[in-house]
Amino acid sequence: MPSKKALIRRPSPRLAEGLVTHIEREKVDVDLAVEQWEAYAEALRTHDWETVEVDPADDCPDSVFVEDTVVMYRNVALITRPGAASRRDETLGVEEAVASLGCSVNWIWEPGTLDGGDVLKVGDTVYVGRGGRTNAAGVQQLRAAFEPLGARVVAVPVSKVLHLKSAITALPDGTILGRIPQLDAPSLFPRFLPVPEESGAHVVLLGGDKLLIAASAPKTAELLADLGHEPVVVDISEFEKLEGCVTCLSVRMRELYA
Numbered sequence: 001m002p003s004k005k006a007l008i009r010r011p012s013p014r015l016a017e018g019l020v021t022h023i024e025r026e027k028v029d030v031d032l033a034v035e036q037w038e039a040y041a042e043a044l045r046t047h048d049w050e051t052v053e054v055d056p057a058d059d060c061p062d063s064v065f066v067e068d069t070v071v072m073y074r075n076v077a078l079i080t081r082p083g084a085a086s087r088r089d090e091t092l093g094v095e096e097a098v099a100s101l102g103c104s105v106n107w108i109w110e111p112g113t114l115d116g117g118d119v120l121k122v123g124d125t126v127y128v129g130r131g132g133r134t135n136a137a138g139v140q141q142l143r144a145a146f147e148p149l150g151a152r153v154v155a156v157p158v159s160k161v162l163h164l165k166s167a168i169t170a171l172p173d174g175t176i177l178g179r180i181p182q183l184d185a186p187s188l189f190p191r192f193l194p195v196p197e198e199s200g201a202h203v204v205l206l207g208g209d210k211l212l213i214a215a216s217a218p219k220t221a222e223l224l225a226d227l228g229h230e231p232v233v234v235d236i237s238e239f240e241k242l243e244g245c246v247t248c249l250s251v252r253m254r255e256l257y258a
């Protein structure tokens with residue numbers, strides 16, 4: 001059944017202590033981050049997504065990046081086991097939230113690790129990045145959870161960026177957006193549109209032609225508008241300092257049985 005709910009999670013007051021792996025640490029303005037997060041949530045609501053706030057996890061600096069803690073396929077919520085040990089407590093509140101929305105709940109178990117940022121769904125194809133945060137057992141467990149539901153799981157090596165979705169996302173027609181130098185195996189993706197900026201590789205599909213995209217990717221927004229899409233621009237500079245992007249601040253739930 002179609003639904004338009006999006007999980008979001010308010011930034012922790014300790015956001016500035018969030019993990020940084022592939023970029024230099026820069027000072028994060030937490031007040032500005034909260035304003036940016038509120039504007040992001042408002043952009044979702046403006047485009048008919050009902051936002052559902054997971055209880056805040058104030059002791060978890062990276063908890064705003066809620067995408068990493070759960071992967072949805074149909075009405076099944078796969079609670080992850082984040083690759084970074086410091087992020088594992090984030091899943092508790094998320095599990096409660098998805099259960100209260102009526103999802104079937106499944107889990108990644110030790111020794112598996114998987115971050116939601118490594119999972120890109122394009123129709124029934126589920127690409128999963130095997131890299132710094134997601135291990136082989138995590139890939140196997142994802143496959144076991146979703147293939148019986150009709151998914152085709154394609155594992156992709158990821159060594160150059162934090163997550164698979166740091167390098168690519170997909171347009172509504174399935175075209176993959178990204179930058180070839182950030183990919184280990186670009187030939188795995190059948191239809192590929194190179195973008196002019198790194199953060200241009202990240203879009204959130206809002207419905208119809210509308211795509212949420214970061215203010216740091218103006219040339220990509222222009223390119224996408226020129227191809228008939230409607231970019232909806234949000235400034236997420238404070239989250240980008242922590243290797244976050246537009247995708248990681250929400251989890252869209254499109255097939256709830258509510």
Ligand SMILES: NC(=O)NCCC[C@H](N)C(=O)O
Pocket residue numbers: 018019020021062065067068084087116117118162163165166242243244245247248
């Ligand atoms: N899915 C995502 O892109 N998540 C971003 C997570 C950033 C966070 N600082 C981390 O390193 O885990």
